[in-house]
Amino acid sequence: MELECRVEDITPLRIPRVYRVKGICEEMQLEIELHEDVIKKPSKNVKMIINITNSREICLNYYFCAHGYVLSNTTIGETHRAIISLHGLLVVLKSTKPIDLKNMEHVYIGIEFS
Numbered sequence: 001m002e003l004e005c006r007v008e009d010i011t012p013l014r015i016p017r018v019y020r021v022k023g024i025c026e027e028m029q030l031e032i033e034l035h036e037d038v039i040k041k042p043s044k045n046v047k048m049i050i051n052i053t054n055s056r057e058i059c060l061n062y063y064f065c066a067h068g069y070v071l072s073n074t075t076i077g078e079t080h081r082a083i084i085s086l087h088g089l090l091v092v093l094k095s096t097k098p099i100d101l102k103n104m105e106h107v108y109i110g111i112e113f114s
Contacts, residue, residue: 062110
């Protein structure tokens with residue numbers, strides 16, 4: 001699943017040099033935690049492309065590539081929410097439509113800012 005998003009907000013976290021990017025995509029909202037030593041902090045309103053895939057080769061085509069596991073995929077009211085852990089850094093997807101990810105599924109996440 002490839003998502004084209006716009007960076008809406010960037011929030012520093014309590015952990016030094018870790019920040020949370022909030023993005024608005026076509027059909028969902030996204031929050032992802034990143035580390036400044038790994039990927040430079042983007043500016044607000046820049047385009048962000050995220051690809052969540054099972055293929056390592058596809059992921060490696062992006063500037064940032066990491067692997068992790070789907071921790072949960074739940075529905076709260078009318079909102080579907082999936083949480084992915086990239087070995088401690090979290091990715092949260094929220095949508096009004098079901099998100100096609102299974103609990104404990106191994107995924108790769110590729111990210112590019114432009």
